[in-house]
Amino acid sequence: MPQLNDVVARVTDRIRERSQDTRSTYLKRMAQAAEEGPRRAHLTCGNQAHAYAAMAGDQSRLAEGRAPNLGIVTAYNDMLSAHQPYERYPELIRETARKNGATAQVAGGVPAMCDGVTQGQVGMELSLFSRDVIALAAGVALSHNTYDAALYLGVCDKIVPGLIIGAATFGYIPGLFLPAGPMTSGLPNDEKARVRKEFAKGNIGREELMKAEMASYHGPGTCTFYGTANSNQMLMEFMGLHLPGSSFVNPNTPLRDALTVAGAEQALANTLLGNDYRPVSQILDERAFVNGIVGLMATGGSTNLVLHLPAMARAAGVLLDLQDFDDLSSATPLLAKVYPNGLADVNHFHAAGGLGYMIGQLLENGLLHEDVKTAAGDGLNRYTQEPKLKEGRVSYEPGPRASQNEKILRPVAEAFQPSGGLKQLKGNLGHGMMKVSAVAPELHVIEAKARVFESQQAVKEAFQKNEFTEDTVVVVRFQGPSANGMPELHNLTPTLSVLLDRGLKVALVTDGRMSGASGKVPAAIHVSPEALGGGPLSKVQDGDLIRVDATNGTLENLAEGFASREARQPDLSDNSHGIGRELFEPFRRVVGHADTGAAVVV
Template sequence: MSKPLHDTLHKVTQRVIENSTASRRAYLDLIAREADNMGDRSAVSCSNLAHAFAGALEDQSALVAAKGPNIGIVTAYNDMLSAHQPYGRYPDRLKIYAREVGATAQVAGGTPAMCDGVTQGETGMELSLFSRDVIALSTAVALSHAMYDGALMLGICDKIVPGLLMGSLRFGHLPTIFVPSGPMPSGIPNKEKQRVRQLYAEGKASRAELLASEMGSYHSPGTCTFFGTANSNQMMMEMMGLHIPGSAFIQPGTKLRQALDREAVHRVAAIGPKSADYRPLGRCVDEKAIINAAVGLLATGGSTNHAIHLPAMARAAGVIFDWDDLSELSGAVPLIAQIYPNGSGDVNHFHNAGGMGFVIGELLEAGLAHRDILTVGRGDLSDYAREPGLDEDALVWRDVGASMDDTMLRPVAHPFKPDGGMRLVAGNLGRACFKTSAVDEARWTVEAPCRIFEDQASVAAAFKAGELDRDVVVVVRFQGPRANGMPELHKLTPALGVLQDRGFKVALVTDGRMSGASGKVPAAIHCTPEALGGGPLALLRDGDMVRLCAKTGALSTDADLAARIPAPDPAPESGTGREIFTMMRRFADGAEQGASAMMTVAGL
C-alpha cells in the first residue's frame, strides 16, 4: 500500500502553488482565450485554408472535409546530432499512423537543434543556452497558423526539449505529446572513456587515441548514453506524463520504438478538444507536474542544467519554482539510481535494470511523487510505473518488479544516498548549485586560496604550466548568461580531476554551467548574481580564501568585498554569430529564474 504524500513534498508543493497563484491564473486565462480564438477553423477564410492544404497531397480531401483532428508536427531533425538523426523519416510514418485513426498530420515547422558535445570548448557553445529561446520561438511560429487540434514534439537533447516545451506551452490549449527516438546502443565502458580523457589531459595519450576512444562511445544514431541533460530531459518527460508511458529509453529502429511512436499519434488524436477525454498541455503541466520533474531529477542524479531549465519551463506555464524549492526537495528525495557519470552503467543498463518504470513505482509507493497529475496517457502517473513491450505485434505494458541490478537501481528503502544530491550553496559570493551525488562526501568541503580566470583556455594553460598543483579554488567568472551566454565548462573536468587525483583539494566556482556530465570535482555552478555588472565574483582577487561547503551550504570568502572595485566587464566577443545574440544577452535574467531573455521581455 502506498504511503501518504511525504510532508516535504506536500509543503514545497503548497508553497509553489501559493507563489504561483496570480501567474498561473493568468496563464490558464490565456490558454482558454487561445482555445476560443484558434479552435474553430470554420471561421478561417477559404484563401487561408487553401494555402494550408495546398501541400498536403493525399490528405487534402480529409483536411477539406475536417472529419478528424489535424496534428501539427514540430521537428528538431538534423543528421549532425546523433539523437535527432532518426527523426528524418518520422513525419512520413506519423502521417500514416494518423490516417489509421481518421486524423491528418502536417509538419508545422522545424527548430534548430545544436549539440553541446560538438561545441564543447568552442565559441559556438556561447549560443547554446540561448538556442533554447530560439527553439521556443520557432515552436511558437510553427503553431501560430491555427491549423492544428494537437501537436507532436520531436526532440530529445539538451536545450531542445526545454525549448519545445516552453514554446508549446504558449499554445497550451492543444494536447501535446513528446516523442523521443531513444538512445544509441552502448559503446565502450564509461570508465575507459574517462581514463583516456584524463591521460590525454596529462599528455599521456595522443589525439588519435582520444578520438578513437570518443568514437567508441559516440558511435551511431541515438542519444548519447550517459545520463546528461538529454537523457535527463527524457526522464522528466516521463515524470510529467508527457510521453507515452515508458518511451524514454527504447532504442531507435526497433519494433517497440515504432509501436510507441504509433501510439503517440493515436493518443494525441484521441485527447483533442472535441473528445470526451480532452487533455490540453497547459493543464497537464501544472505545479504538481513541475514538482514531479524535480523529484525525478533528484532521485536519478540528473543534469545540473535543469536547475536552470526547470524554472524556465515552469514560468512558461505560469508556475514559480526556484532553487530553494529544489534544495528542500533534495533533502527529502533519496538517490535511487546511479547512472554514468554518477555510476558505471549507462542509460541502456539503467533501462534494462528496471528504468523509469521502477523509479516511478518506487517514488509513488513512498509518497514522493504526485500520482494525481493529468498525463497524456489513459490515466494518471501510475501508468508510468510499468514498462512497455510487445505481445506479438500488440503494444502492452507489464509490471516492472524488483531491480535487476542493485548497482544501478535500488528501492527507496535502501538508496545509494539519503538525499537527491542537488544543494543550494549561498553566501557573500552569491547563490549557486552544488551537485553532490557524483562527489565523494569527503570532498564536500573545500577551503583554499582562489585563482581567478575569465575563460577555459586560461585554466588549461595554467594547468599545463603546473601553476595549479596545490590546494586551489578555481574561479571562472564572466561566464553568466549576460556576459557570454553561459557556456558549459565541461572541458575543465579532466584537468581538475587530475589535480584532485594528485591529492590536492580542488573546487570550481563559476557563473557558467558544467552540464549533465559534471562529475567528481566539487563545483559551485550557475553562481548568481553573475560577475558581469559587478557581481560578487567580479570582486574576488587571486589568493582570497574561498570556502565551499555542501554540508553547511556555504559559498563565501573572508575578503572585504565591500571595499573593492569590481573587475571591469569584458568586451563582448564577435564571430560564430555571437554578435547577433546581443539582444538575448542584454535582456537575460538570472540563472535561478531560468536565464531567459524571451521570458523576461515577455513579462513572464
C-alpha cells in the same frame, strides 16, 4: 496511495501560493483559447487552401475539418545523433493519422545544436540562447492555427526545454513528446573518461583519444551517459508528456516504431475532436513540475535542468526558485547510479528496471504526486507500466517490482544516499548550485586559496604550466548569461579531475555552467548575481581564502575587506562577434538571471 511526503506537500503548496496570480492568468487565457474550438474553424477558405495545397490525398479530409490534424514540430537534423532517427517519424505519423481517419503535417522545424560538438568552442556561447530560439521557432510553427494537437520531436539539452516553453504557450492544444531513444552501448563511460584524462596529462596522442571518442559515440540515439539529454527524457516521463516507458527504448527497433505509432494515436484521442481532451495547460501544473524535480534528484540528473525548469515553469504560469530544488533534494533519496554518478549507462539503467520501477518506488513512498493529468491519461501510476510489443502494437504490462541490478537501481529503503543529487549554496559570493551525487564526501567542504580566471582556456594553460601545486578554489568568472551566453565549462572536468587524482583538493566556482555530465569535481555553478554588472565574483582576487561548503550550503570569501572592493570591469569585446555571436547581442542585453532560468522569452 500512501500519504504525500511532508516536504513534497509543503513545497508544492508554497509553489501554488507563489504562483496564484500568474497561474490563474495563464489558465484563463488557455480556457478562452480552447473555447474558440478547433483552430481551423477560424481560417478563411483562402487560408485553408494555402495550408492544404501540398497535402494531396489528405486535402478533402482537412477541408472538412471533422477529423483531427496533428502538427509535427521537429528538431530533426542528422548532425545530432539523438535527432537523426527523427528523419523517419513524420511519414510514420502521417500513415498512422490516415489509418485513423485523421491527418498530420510537419508544422515546422526548430534548430537543434549539439553541445558535444561545441564544448570548448565559440559556438557554445550560443547554446543556452538556442533554448529561447527553439521556443520562438515552435511558436512560429504553431501560429498557422491549423492543428488540433502537436507532436514534439526533440531530445537533447536545450531542445526539450525550448519545446516545452512553446508547448506551454500553445497550452490550449494537447501535446505529446516522442523520444528517439539512446544509442546502443559502446565504449564504457569510465574508460572514455580515463582516456580523456590520459590525453590531458599528455600521456597519449590525439589519434588514441579520437579512437576512444568514436567508440563511445558510435551510432544514432542519445549519448548513453546520464547528462542533460537523458535527464530531459526522464523529465518528460515524470511530468507525463511521454508515453509510459518510452524514454529509453533504442532507435530503429520495432518497439520504438510501435511507440511512435501509439504516441500519434494518443495525440489524436486527446484532441477536442477525440475522446479525451487533454491540453498541455492542464498537464503542466505545479504538481507536474514538483514531480519533475523529484525525478531529477532521485536519478542524480543534470545541473542544466536547474536553469531550464524555472524557465519552462514560467511559461505555464508556475514560479519556481532555488529553495524548491534544495528542499526537494533534501527529501528525495538517490535511487540510481548512472554515469557520471556510477559506471552504468542508461541502457543498463533501463534494463535494471528503469523509470517505471523508480516511479513505482517513489509513489509507494509518497514522494510523487499520483493525482496528475498526463498525456496518457489520469494518474502517474500509469508510468509504472512497461511497454511490450504484441502483434506489432504496444501493449502495457505491470513493470518490475524489484530492481534487476541493485548496483545501478535501488529501492527507497536501500537508497544510495538519503538525499538527492543537488545542493544550493549561499553566501557573500552569491548563490548557486552544486551537483553532489558524484562528489566524494571528503570533497563536500573545501577551503583553499583562490585562483581567478576569465576563461576555461586560461585554466587549462595554467595546468599545462604546472601552476596548480596546492589545494585551490578555481574561480572562472564572466561566464554568465549576459557576459557570454553562459557556456558550459565541461572541458575543465578532465583537467580538474587530474588534480584530484594527484591528491589536491580542488573546487570550481563559476557563474557559468557545467555539463549535464559534470562528475566528481565539486563545482559551485550558476553563481548569481553574475560577475558582469558588479556581482561578487567580480571582486575576488588571487589568494583570497574561499570556502565551498556543500554540507552546510555556504559559499564564502573569507578575505578581509572583500565586500568593500571595487568590481572588476572586463573587456568583453571579443565576445560580441564570430560564429553567429553578433546575432545574439540583443539576447545578452535582456537575458534574466540564472536563478530564475536565464530566460529571454518568458
